[in-house]
Amino acid sequence: MKPPPFDYHAPRDLGEALAVLAEVGAHGKVLAGGQSLIPLMNMRLASPEQLVDINHVAGLDTITAEAGGVRVGALARHAAVERSPVAARAQPLLRTALRLVAHPVIRNRGTVVGSLVHADPSAELPAVLTLLGGTVRLARHGGTERDVPADRFFTGPLESALEPGELAVSAYFPGLGPRTGTAFREVARRHGDYAVAGAAALVTLDEDLRIAEARVAFVSAGPVPVLLDLTEVCEHRPAASADWPAVERAVRERLDPDADIHATAEYRRHLSGVLAARALRVAAAVAAGDPAGEELDG
Structure with missing residues (x-):
């Protein structure tokens, strides 16, 4: 199939890109x-009249350590971030999640920021940004920039807070504090498919290595990534004696996923509970300094 007709723009710098986006407004789409x-576009599910290709804009492919986290530029490819030692040191969950994204050929071209802007609730990266409380930086012609937090950036299925004329220039992923670990677990019908259900987890331990914080962001559980604070379910318990069945029950009680051709709502709810408990267990082991933590499988 072929896309509908469109006008093509290939700006060479950020200022030109923002000027073009300001001119085309709601009729434009960014190509990264x-x-x-x-x-x-090929399936005629999107038909932008103006296509703004930012691949020739210099300086948008950066992966930069910032105080407390890592900033990923709009043209940083999945594969580049997955392999980046800077990103891995600042936020190891990025590498864990990116290894689950589609296939290598997709990761070689797809961009981290593009995945966030696409705002698919079945994708891994929106859940990661939501779990970590990250932000997306939006810029427009005239020098105006704004940082939108994840809980306000994702507004619906394939919908974000990005406004006509704006360009998402980077995303910021906060790092981890002391005695904090993360993990990601998902189930897909085939490797590389969107997950039927998935859970990104974060656990922080206190000085006695008891659970002080536990939260999970879910994939394919709602119109946007769903974040649950499960601290009270396993608070003040060592991970080894945490009540993981209680975690599963809490998740099933709080989630209200939709049914589709891949899974019933009840199956997706059950699976989310299982994956949340497994991911939390792994995250707790990593937080405790267990080098084999990522080998745990619930």
Whole structure:
């Protein structure tokens, strides 16, 4: 299939890109990796009149350590972030999640920021940004920038807070504090498919290595990534004696996922509970300094 007709723009610097976006407004779409946009256009599910290709804009492919985290530029490919020692040191959950994204050929072209802007609730990276409380930086012509937190950035399925004329120039992923670990667990029908259900978990331990904080962001559980604070379910318990069945029950009670052709709502709810408990257990082991923590499988 072929996309509908469109006008093509290839700006060479950020200022030019923002000027073009200001001119085309709601009629324009940004092309970065194109791994979601191009298929949608080919299937005529998206029909932008103006396509703004930012791949020639210098300085947007950076991966930079910042105080307390890592900032990923709009043209940083999945594969580059997955392999980046800077990103791995600042936020190891990024590498864990990116290894679950589609296939290597997709990760070689797709971009981290593009995945966030696409705002698919079945994708891994929106859940990671939500779990960590990260932000997306949006810029527009005239020098105006704003940082939108994850809990306000994702507004619905394939919908974000990005406004006409704006460009998502970077995303910020906060790092981890002391005695904090993360993990990601998901189930897909085939490797590389979108997950039927998934859970990104974060656990912080106190000085006695008891659970002081536990939260999980879920994939494929709602119109946007769903974040649950499960601290009270396992608070003040060592991970080895945490009540993981209680965690599963709490998740099933609080989640209200939709049914689709891949899973019933009840199956997705059950699976989310199992994955949340497994991910929390692994995250707690990592937080405790267990080098084999990531080998745990619940």
